[in-house]
Amino acid sequence: MSSSPTLADHLLRDTRADVRASLERALEGRELERADVLALLGARGRDLQLLCMAADLARGQDVGDEVSYVVNRNINSTNVCYVGCSFCGFARHKHDEDAYDRPIEDILKRAHEAWDLGASELCIQGGIHPNKDGFWYAETIAAIKAELPDIHIHGVSPEEIHWGHQHSGGMALADYLKLLRDTGLGTIPGTAAEILDDDVRRVLSPRKLMTERWLEIVRTAHQVGLRSSSTLMYGHIETPEHIASHLEILRDLQKETGGFTEFVPLGFIHTKTRLYREQGARAGASTPEDLALVAIGRLFLRPWITNIQVSWVKMGKKLAQVGLMSGANDFGGTLMEESISRAAGSEHGDCIEADEIELRIRELGRVPYERTTSYGRRERALAAGDGLVEIPLQMVSSPRIALGSGY
Secondary structure, eight states, rough: OOOOOOOOHHHHHHHHHHHHHHHHHHTOOOOOHHHHHHHHHTTTHHHHOOOOOOOOHHHHHHSEEEEEOEEEEEOOOOOBBSSTTTTTSSEEEEEEEOOOBBOOOHHHHHHHHHHHOSEEEEEEEEEOOOOTTHHHHHHHHHHHHHHHHHHEEEOOOOHHHHHHHTTTSSHHHHHHHHHHHTTTEEEEOSOOOOOOOOOHHHHTTSSSSOHHHHHHHHHHHHHHHEEEEHHHHHHHOOHHHHHHHHHHHHHHHHHHHEEEEEEEEEEOOOOTTTHHHHHHSSOOOHHHHHHHHHHHHHHHTTTTTTBBBHHHHHHHHHHHHHHHTTTTEEEOOOSOOOOOOHHTTTTSSOOOHHHHHHHHTTTTTTTEEEEEETOOBOEEEEEETTTEEOOOOOOOOOOOOOSSSSS
């Protein structure tokens, strides 16, 4: 007399053998290969459910049941940009009616507002303005740190570093990055990565830095002590092979430097972009793709990168919750203002309160905590008359930057 099927028997019934084999390898702690990524990217139906369940199990093994978030503010310094990325709805010509280039006084005002609202991080990025030289970034960072020495500055994307270095008067790349570090830059965004394949990049943004230059900049940043996030943009013209290669590049670099703080899969926002309207890109990613990229990020990058972040701006807040049940352990930031995704057509808002983040985490039966940019716990101390503030970070001042010049 045969025994009744178990729950596991029901779950595994009709699942693809290659998906099941890849998940078993991942949960055994074995490193996945490109072929595993290709198999898992094709998971749909019950296979996708199993992928998300396996990634959630791995998440528990890697980092436990807590979910982190950061209280931060985005400050876009300028929307003037001549790089010409076809996936961007944010960039403007300097003579466009809605073009802006924030003066330092405006940036400082926004920085103070963020600090007063409890932010520990400023995320500062902008377009590649043709009139700015390589020292504008360092001068701006130094001006902020002079007034708010305890706030963490997460900024200057690899594309901005590329521009700044080219217009730094012949400095070595490592020296230029040390200049940014010494004036107060804490970490850099791992953006401008999109897909790290030059054939794809020539379609997305032919005037943007190519793969080897991106790797040179991020590797050197890590080597001089500037850690970074890591990202991947999907849902446009890329193939599964491109995604697998991109993830392998990130993992290999992390093995070399250990400088990535997290991985953030970013779905392509298509609505207002030339890439979609004129160049035949897909209309963004599907829900299964969103969840698969979160889950695959967890399984492929472990144990080298163990923080996987959902982008609520790209996915929406409810789907981001599902991402937290599919391998992610970080909800991202409060942002306070977000322009780049919104300009491309995102409909999920540009700000979320910390209380709402914590509520959405608790709705899942998980425990929220506020983190620092580098995924430490945010420790606070009472300051006279100011309530709760972050314990001061160390800052190295630079004698090479004269404040108040050339903004």
